[in-house]
Amino acid sequence: MLQYAAIVLIMLGLYGILTKRNVIKIIVSLNILEIGLNLFIVSVGFVDGGLAPIFTSQNATNDLNFVDPLPQALVLTAIVIGVGTTALGLAIAKTIYAKYGTFNLDEMGEK
Amino acid sequence: MKNFLALALSLFIGFLIIMSLRNNVAFPEYGTVNVASRVSQAYLDRDVTENPGTVIFGESVNLESGPANTVTAIVADYRSFDTLGEVTVLFVSSLGVALLLGTKKQKRLEVDFHPNFMLRVGSRALFGIILMTGIYVAIHGHLTPGGGFPGGAMIASSMLLLYLANDSFRAKIKGFKILESAAGSAYILIGLIGLLVGGYFLQNVLDNGTLGSLFSAGFIPIIYVLIGLKVGSEISGVIDNFLTEEGV
Known part of the structure; x- marks a missing residue:
């Protein structure tokens, strides 16, 4: 079941954010959480045997069994924003490394 | 514990x-x-107001929303204002990266890896193919899977290939900045044209054409190509910020 796999990914990401002390690992955990969430939203719109919601010469009319296009559109938005936040997080991590020489939150501030 | x-x-x-x-x-x-x-x-x-009719690929003319790809119809037509906000979020994040990592005098990051001649020439040959695929995906966003966001990511990945395969390469970042601002401004201008002519912001005032032909769906392909250019230049700018450092 895809939905339970997605929930497991969300739990894994949350566990990583709560326990890891390395900035890069926190960002990777955030990404895992986000992928789980995206997978979950897409799975909400899945129909058994459904077609991709694109009209083509083979699937030409709106009577056919299409999957729900709305969650896919929302996830498209979420993926792009995820890329933006990841880039910003990695930039902050790079700045932190340039200042403290470490990615570990526990070792910072000792100087 | x-x-x-x-x-x-x-x-x-x-x-x-x-x-x-x-x-x-x-x-x-x-x-x-x-x-x-x-x-x-x-x-x-393709009808949110009255009783729905039938939609037939290649035959239906002037539907409420023209793209054959329903996800594109939602992203760039029904929820286009949402997409404008999303593009703004991406712009703000690339601006944040530039503020955090950008400096006046920049040079490429020193790495131990030095690519050989074959890698440099081969990456040049692959660059064109990847760039063309990205532009193709962005232009056909209203007909096939993909669209402006994946197309823009492909354009940026072709730039990333050049950066990774050549340790002295730097793109003309100023050009990317101009392209990015022009594409973003053109998106808002299209919205204002919709407001002036059609009465609503981002209203599609052009003819929607036949469902499934390349020149259909009015403003949608134009908006998606603009989004593709904007996303591609923004992510390329972020890549450049990550792979440069202070120095002469």
């Missing part, structure tokens, strides 16, 4: 999600969704 607490919290939240979804009327079992009972059916029928 702390790890155990985090594990317990994660398991509790997963348990909470699963229990709240179980036997929920608004949340049917995986794969048994009835799309006809949702608002999405109106998007598939």
Whole structure:
């Protein structure tokens, strides 16, 4: 079941954010959480045997069994924003490394 | 102890999600969704106001929304204002990266890896193919899977290839900045044209054409190509910021 796999990914990401002390690992955990969430939203719109919601010469009319296009559109938005936040997080991590020489939150501030 | 607490919290939240979804009327079992009972059916029928008619590929003319790809119809037509906000979020994040990492005098980051001649020439040959694929995906966003965001990511990945394969390469970042601002401004201008002519911001005032032909759907392909250029130049700028450092 895809939905339970997605929930497991969300739990894994949350566990990583709560326990890891390395900035890069926190960002990777955030990404895992986000992928789980995206997978979950897409799975909400899945129909058994459904077609991709694109009209083509083979699937030409709106009577056919299409999957729900709305969650896919929302996830498209979420993926792009995820890329933006990841880039910003990695930039902050790079700045932190340039200042403290470490990615570990526990070792910072000792100087 | 702390790890155990985090594990317990994660398991509790997963348990909470699963229990709240179980036997929920608004949340049917995986794969048994009835799309006809949702608002999405109106998007598939291309009619959100009256009784839906039939949509036929290659025959239907001047539908409410023109793209053959329904996801594009939602992203760039029905929820275009949402997409404008999303593009703004991406712009703000690339601006943040530039503020954090950008400096006046920049040079390429020193790495131990020095590419040989074959890699440099081969990457040049691949660059064109990847760039063309990205532009193709962005232009055909209203007909095929993909669109401006994946197309822009492909354009940026072709730039990343050049950066990775040549340790002295730097793109003309100023050009990217100009392209990015021009594309963003053109998106808002199209919205204002819709406001002046059609009465609503981002209203599609051009002819929607036949469903499934390349020149159809009015403003949608134009908007998606602009989004592709904007996303591609923004992510290329972010790549450049990450691979440069202060120096002469």
